[in-house]
Amino acid sequence: MKLLQVDTVxxxxxxxxxxVQAQGVKRRRVPLEEALGGILAEDVxxxxxxxxxxxxxxxxxxxxxxxxxxxxDSVPVFLRITGEIEMGRVPEHGILPGECMYIPTGGMIPEGxxxxxxxxxxxxxxxxxxxxxxxxxAGGNIVRAGDDVQEGEKVLTKGTRLRPQExxxxxxxxxESVTVVKPWSVTIIATGDELITPxxxxxxxxxxxxxxxxxxxxxxxxGFDINGCFLLKDERGLLEETVRSAMQQSDIVxxxxxxxxxxxxxxxxxxxTLASEGILTQGLALKxxxxxxxxxxxxxxxxxxxxxxHPSAAMIVFQLLIGWLWEDLSGGKKSWPVPAxxxxxxxxxPGRAVCQTVQLLRGEDGRTKAVPVFGRSGLIxxxxxxxxxxxxxxxxxxLKKGEMVEVFxx
Numbered sequence: 001m002k003l004l005q006v007d008t009v010x011x012x013x014x015x016x017x018x019x020v021q022a023q024g025v026k027r028r029r030v031p032l033e034e035a036l037g038g039i040l041a042e043d044v045x046x047x048x049x050x051x052x053x054x055x056x057x058x059x060x061x062x063x064x065x066x067x068x069x070x071x072x073d074s075v076p077v078f079l080r081i082t083g084e085i086e087m088g089r090v091p092e093h094g095i096l097p098g099e100c101m102y103i104p105t106g107g108m109i110p111e112g113x114x115x116x117x118x119x120x121x122x123x124x125x126x127x128x129x130x131x132x133x134x135x136x137x138a139g140g141n142i143v144r145a146g147d148d149v150q151e152g153e154k155v156l157t158k159g160t161r162l163r164p165q166e167x168x169x170x171x172x173x174x175x176e177s178v179t180v181v182k183p184w185s186v187t188i189i190a191t192g193d194e195l196i197t198p199x200x201x202x203x204x205x206x207x208x209x210x211x212x213x214x215x216x217x218x219x220x221x222x223g224f225d226i227n228g229c230f231l232l233k234d235e236r237g238l239l240e241e242t243v244r245s246a247m248q249q250s251d252i253v254x255x256x257x258x259x260x261x262x263x264x265x266x267x268x269x270x271x272x273t274l275a276s277e278g279i280l281t282q283g284l285a286l287k288x289x290x291x292x293x294x295x296x297x298x299x300x301x302x303x304x305x306x307x308x309x310h311p312s313a314a315m316i317v318f319q320l321l322i323g324w325l326w327e328d329l330s331g332g333k334k335s336w337p338v339p340a341x342x343x344x345x346x347x348x349x350p351g352r353a354v355c356q357t358v359q360l361l362r363g364e365d366g367r368t369k370a371v372p373v374f375g376r377s378g379l380i381x382x383x384x385x386x387x388x389x390x391x392x393x394x395x396x397x398x399l400k401k402g403e404m405v406e407v408f409x410x
Contacts, residue, residue, distance in 0.1 A: 005282070005283065006281075006282075006283035006284055006285045006290065006352075007281045007283065007284060007285065008284070008285045008286075008353065008394060009284060009285070009286055009320055009321075009353060009391075011281075012280070012281040012284055012292070012294060012321060013321065013324060013325065015280040015281055015294065016280060016281075016294055016296070016303070016321060016325055017325060017328065017329075019277055019280060019296035020296060020301075020303065020325070020329070021329075023298075023301045024329060025181050025182065025184075025329050025330055026181070026182040027041040027042075027179055027180065027181060027182055028179070028180060028182045029177050029178070029179050029180075030177060030178060030180055031176065031177050032167060032170055032171060032175060032176055032177060032178065035162050035167055035170070035177075035178050035180065036162055036163070036164065036167055037161065037162060037223055038161070038162050038178070038180030038181070038183075038223075039159060039160070039161050039162070039180055039181040039223075039330045039331065039332045040156055040157070040158050040159060040160045040161075040162065040178065040179070040180060040181075041158065041179045041180055041181045041331075042158050042179050043154055043156065043157055043158050044154070044155055044156040044170065044173070044175065044178065045152060045153065045154050045155065046149045046150065046151055046152060046153050046155050046173040047151070047173060047174055048151055048173060048174055049145050049146035049148075049149060049150055049151045050146070050148040050149035050172045050173060051143055051145055051146075051147070051148060052145060053108050053109075053145050054108065054109040054142055054143070054144050054145055055106050055107060055108060055109065055142070055143050056103045056104070056105055056106065056107050056109060056116045056141060056142060056143075057105060057116070057141050057142065057143055058105055058116055058118045058119070058141045059103075059104050059105050059118070059119045060102075060103060060116045060117045060118045060119045060120075060121075060122065060141065061079070061081070061100040061101065061102055061103065061116065061117050061119070061122055061130060061132070062085065062095065062100060062101045062102075062103045062107075062109055062110050062113035062115075062116050063079060063095070063100045063113055063115055063116065063117055063132070063136065064095065064097060064099075064112060064113060064114060064115070065114050065115040065135075065136055065137055065138040065139075065140065066097075067079060067097060067098060067100075067132075068115070068117060068132050068134070068135040068136050069135055070135060071132045071133060071134055071135045072133060072134070072135075073133045076123075076131040076132055076133045077131070077132045078125060078129055078130070078131055078132075079098060079099060079100040079129070079130055079132055080098055080099050080100070080128060080129055081099075081100055081101065081102065081127075081128050081129060081130055082095060082099045082100070082101055083101045083102075084101065084102040084103075085101055085102065085103040085104070085107040085108060085110060086107070087104055087106060087107055089108070090108060091108060091109075091110035091111070093110065093111075094110045094111030094112035094113070095110055095111075095112040095113050096112060099112075100113075100117075100130065100132075101113070103116060109142055114138045114139065114142070115136040115137065115138055115139060115140040115141065115142060116136070116140065116141040116142060117132050117134060117136050117140075117141075118134070118141065121133050121134035148172070149169075149172065149173060155169055155170075155173060156169065156170070158331055159330070159331035159332050159333065160332075160333075161332055161333060162178070162180070181330045181331070181332075183223045183224050183225050184224045184225070184251040184252055184326065185224065185225040185226075185227050185249065185250045185251050185252070186216075186219045186224050186225065186226055186227065186250055186251070186252045186253075186254060187226075187227045187228050187229075187230070187246035187249075187250040187252070187253045187254070188211075188212050188215045188216055188219070188226070188228070188229045188230070188254050188256075189212075189229075189230045189231075189232060189239070189242060189243065189246070189253065189254065189255045189256070190209050190211045190212045190229075190230070190231050190232070190255075190256050190257060191232045191233075191234055191239060191255060191256070191257040191267070192207070192233075192234060192257045192309065193233055193234050194206055194207045195207055195208070195209045195231055195257075196208055196209065197209055197231065198213070209231050210311040210380055211256040211257070211307070211309070211311055211314050212229040212230075212231060212256075213229075214311050214314070214315050214380070215254060215256065215307075215314060215315065215318060216229055218315050218318055218319065218323075219252075219318070219322075222322075222323055222326060224252075224326075227246065227249050227250045228246065230242055234266070236266040236269065236270065239255070239266055239267070239270050240270045240273065240274065243255065243270055243271075243274055243304070244274055246302075247274065247297060247300045247302040247304075248300060250302060251301065251302060251303065252302070252303045252305060252322060253302055253303070253304050253305065254305045254307055254318065254322075255267050255270075255271075255304075255305065255306050255307065256306075256307040256308070256309055256314045257307075257308075257309035267293055267306040268282055268293050268306060271293055271294075271295040271304045271306055272295065274295070274297060274304065275295030275296055275297045275304050276296070276297045276298045276299060277295065277296045277297070277298060278295065279293060279294070279295050280294040280295055280296060281293065281294040282294075284317070285351060285352045285353060285394050286317070286320075286352055286353050286354075286355065287349045287352045287353070287354045287355070288308065288310060288312065288313035288316070288355065289308055289313045289316060289317040289320070289355065290308070290352070291306075291308050291309075292305075292306060292307060292308065292317050292321075293305070293306030294306075294321070303322070305318070305321070305322065310376075311380045311383070312357070312379065312380060312382050312383045315383065315410070316355050316389060316410070319408075319410065320355075323335075335408070335409070337388075337406035337407055337408045337409075338360065338368065338388065338406070338407045338409065339368065339404055339405070339406060339407075340358070340360060340367075340368040340369055340370035340404070340405055340406075340407050341363070341367055341368065341369050341370065341402060341403070341404055341405075342369075342370050342372075342390075342399055342400070342401055342402065342403045342404075342405050343369050343370065343371045343372070343401060344371075344372060344401050345398065345399065345400050345401050346372055346390075346392065346398055346399045347397075347398045348392045348394075348396055348397055348398040348399075349394075351394055352394050353391055353392060353393055353394045354391070354392040355389045355390075355391055356372055356389060356390050356391075356392065357372070357373045357375075357382055357383065357385075357386035357388070357389045357410075358370040358371055358372050358373060358386060358387065358388060358389060358390055358405075358407055359371045359373055359385060359386055359387055360387040360388065360407060370390060370405050370407055373385045373386045383410065386410065387407065387409060387410070388407040388408050388409040388410050389407070389408055389410060390405045390406065390407055390408070391406075391408070
């Protein structure tokens, strides 16, 4: 039987990467306000220093630090006020020994000044004179030009996923737009005569369409664009027509259901027909996830993915294959697993790797515990109770209570 000649997850990944590597990933320039969540496609260098000038970090008086030496509450130093520095303007003049100028937080330090005394340590003696009751060292309460970022400095590295703080940094160095990796576009198709939508009336023998919603959510979580979701009857011609059309606009076409050996399971036939490279993988040595099919079409640059009909298996396989490939090709940071201590023995499956869902809890000893969430792959509630999964290799008999494991978050 063809389906018994399965690939390991590692082998399936290798085949998929080899097929798509020549095309790689695309890039696009986006305005800064749309950059959140994007993955940088190139290093970013500062075209200007941040800040661009010496500035005050407090409200107070710009002074020469030497003029404040020995100042205290009992023996204040009297300085002549020669003006006020306005925000966003260059000071009209500098200061000489014995002089000071009022400066707000963020104001530009005048020539001759090398420190700022906080206003709390100053008391007006007259309109043109203030008593300084606290000494301040050179550089006190000042941020120098380039203290944050030097001109020409590499501020962000290719592969960085842009969070709000990175977007803020890009604005600080004067970038209005940024080059990011273009997200993959995805079409999701669920097949099955028994499937109905969440809003349809439930009837005996019918099952609500979970996979379209779950797969769309996980694809969006990965940053992908969704081109469409379709619910189809078990008709080969309809499936082939829908997949063929989707290949013209999507980087990934994912079909859930119709990938085992049932009479109406035509996913493998359709992928074999439409993929220029034919079927790369037909069956994974994985539990759950055995009825998985992979194909690739060079002319359209489309990954064709046949997923199990069981929701938890479909979502885990999507993450194991597509999520892994995207991290690898986009250059983004890898999703590191969480180390945890297993709370019970977990059996393996002969000849197959096992994905076991787990819940993460903090033990009384302060260590992170991995508590298995057992259940059949067709039960969607299993995933809602789990924080992630562990993978038991195909050549291992199982895991024992107390072993340290790596938990991949979902």
